[in-house]
Amino acid sequence: MFFAPALRTGELARQPGVLDFGLERFLNDTYRHLGRAGYELQEDDKSWLLAIDVPGVAKEHLAVHVEGNMVRIETSREASRHFKAAYELPQEIDVDACEAKLENGVLMLRLAKLPQAQGRQVRIS
Known part of the structure; x- marks a missing residue:
């Protein structure tokens, strides 16, 4: 009221x-x-697990683009439901080691972390 x-x-x-x-x-x-959009993000030492609710969308109509530390997800024009989102993660993503699965209206993305370069001390002569 x-x-x-x-x-x-x-x-x-x-x-x-x-x-x-x-x-x-x-x-x-x-x-x-x-x-x-309903989503959940979990992190471990090697990757992030991003679960996104996209009910009513077929996997043929979903596209996942990864560039640097950005993940973009969107549906095609033919999709029954339109969805578009972008997520920025704190570290770059290893695209070759990533996995995606759509099950029961939930898109599961395992986004592998790109190993960061380890700093070393330079000897001065």
Whole structure:
């Protein structure tokens, strides 16, 4: 239920934004979860596991692009449901060692971490 602040006659003209703010706050709190794609990210020493909810999408209509530390997922125009998302990870991804599987409306991506170069001390002569 929505409750607007009680205003006397003529008071609304002096405070035009009061009702708008209350409605905006109500809608934001109520529908906060809508529009967000459901996903879960887990990490271990060698990779990240990214699970993304994409119900109703066939694997033929999904494309996963990896460049550097960015992962982009989108559906083709023929897909029954359109989805587009991008995720930035803190480390570059080894594209050749990545795996993707779509099962029961969940896209599972195992994104292998690219080994970081180890620093070494240089001897001064």
